[in-house]
Amino acid sequence: MEGNLMLLYRSLVTLFALKVVAGLVLRGDRNALRQRLALEAPAEGRHLWLHAASNGELSSARPVIEALAARGVPLLVTCNSPTGVALAQSWGLVARLAPLDLARVTRRMIRHWNIVAQVTMESELWPNRMLLCPGPVLILGGRLSPGTARGWRHFGGLLGRMLARVAFLSAQDDGSLARFRAAGLPPEAEGPVIDLKAFYAPPRLADPSLSALRRDGTWLAASTHEGEEEIVLAAHALARRRDPGLTLILAPRHPRRADAVERLVRAAGLSVARRTRGDPPQGADVYLADTLGEMALFYPLAGRVFIGGTLGDRGGHTPHEPAAFGAALIHGPDVANFRPAFARLAEQQAAIGIEDAATLAAALEALADPEAQRRLGARARDALAPATDAGTLAGMLMQHLDGII
Known part of the structure; x- marks a missing residue:
């Protein structure tokens, strides 16, 4: 029986290997093919x-x-x-x-x-x-x-x-x-x-073109998905009634959706600056961070961070990275991908859970004071510190x- 099961695995992995090899051959990627087949010279x-x-x-x-x-x-x-x-x-x-x-x-x-x-x-x-x-x-x-x-x-x-x-x-x-x-x-x-994600060590990045963004007056919606941006933008509009100078950094999980997200921003009656166009953030209601690999640049600029993927069925993204920067954390109910981490945050009252635009706006207003942002951010960092x-x-x-x- 055991031999038959290993034979089944061999058959399945062989089919997978044939697909991979065929793709590399069709693309003419000889270097990748050599590596996938371990055909490089001995080290x-x-x-x-x-x-x-x-x-x-x-x-x-x-x-x-x-x-x-x-x-x-x-x-x-x-x-x-x-x-x-x-x-x-x-x-x-x-x-x-x-x-x-x-x-x-x-x-x-x-x-x-x-x-x-x-x-x-x-x-x-x-x-x-x-x-x-x-x-x-x-x-x-x-x-x-x-x-x-x-x-x-x-x-x-x-x-x-x-x-x-x-x-x-x-x-x-x-x-x-x-x-x-x-x-x-x-x-x-x-x-x-x-x-292991608790070991995340924040890199120190800086961009002088973003120096106008005040940490206590800026919030970040990190790695948002389709259907979340509308909620985020509605919350931003509500929060700006109490704090007209509030700025949102909106970072969609997939930058290829940036054109669609920009249309949502404008439809919400908000002005937008876009990173890939080199627009300065000054004076814009929303700064659209439509790039890859720059989240560590945006986290230090925001005292409040909404964790994307938590409003819907995506399972949520990591709370470890924004916590490492000392940001006050806000998230929706869907945290399946990082359930133990979010459980620790809940146990220590180190994050604010929200369900819709109204509760998100309320969380932003509750954290308007810079000291409140620092206290909650420090609590989150301590809650997620590895043992x-x-x-x-x-x-x-x-x-x-x-x-x-």
């Missing part, structure tokens, strides 16, 4: 293989990665996306596209890079990589949702076999840890429950790597 020296899906997972783990690098650990980073690879390379790391999880490709990857251990992030559980790794397998921010756990049951005991190879697992939340235990995680492999720091977590990993790296 010198031993390596710890660290795999993350893409930018988000990699950014969450950056403090741990830096702590490992500071200890002299030779890292090879792989990601599923070119943007993740580019991000890792921008940090000075050796990074490649992740190889396809075919047994032959995985063996070639391990041989060419002299892999002696593997660290995998969150829900990136790949059977061949874990089963064929010659040294310890370590999982950081391990995430196993109820749906994913049910999906693994179609493969019988395959997940249990993989988890038997795990020397250390730090789960993202208590629910994931319970599901990993039920699936066969050895008790001795259990590490502390840590949400274990990145250096300590890296030290836990090193206990399993001593003598082999």
Whole structure:
């Protein structure tokens, strides 16, 4: 039975591999093809293989990665996306596209890079990589949702076999840890429950063209989705009745929607300045932040932040980043993606929950005083602070790597 289930996995991953390879061949991307098939020339020296899906997972783990690098650990980073690879390379790391999880490709990857251990992030559980790794397998921010756990049951005991190879697992939340235990995680492999996003370290960015924005008189709607901008703009119009100088930085999750969002702003009777046009924010009711990768530039400019994706069915975006900047947090009811973090915020009364434009406007007015913004922001930062720091977590990993790296 177990052999048949592994055969089923091999069949499915082979079909996936054929699709990926065909796409790369059609695009003529030979470099990506070589990396996906682990066909590069062998590298010198031993390596710890660290795999993350893409930018988000990699950014969450950056403090741990830096702590490992500071200890002299030779890292090879792989990601599923070119943007993740580019991000890792921008940090000075050796990074490649992740190889396809075919047994032959995985063996070639391990041989060419002299892999002696593997660290995998969150829900990136790949059977061949874990089963064929010659040294310890370590999982950081391990995430196993109820749906994913049910999906693994179609493969019988395959997940249990993989988890038997795990020397250390730090789960993202208590629910994931319970599901990993039920699936066969050895008790001795259990590490502390840590949400890696709590390690977010805010970069210090500045743009003189935005210096006119006053933190206490500006609020940010971060990573909004379709259907949320109308609520945000209605709340902004209501709040401006009490505070006519209030400015909104509106940052849609997908900047390609900027034209549609700008039309919504104008339809609400509000003036708009747009970042991609180089418009200065002075005098505009709304500053449309229609760029990617600049949220760390906007967070310090706003004393109040509405967390997008929480009004609807998107599950919400991270509260960790705005909290790291000391912003007062406002959010809707849909927080499924970060439920433990929002639960801590609720327990410590460190954020304001809203449901519609009227309650959002009321929250903005309640936080009009700069001292109220600072108090709530400090409470949120304390509520989401990790119990274990990145250096300590890296030290836990090193206990399993001593003598082999």
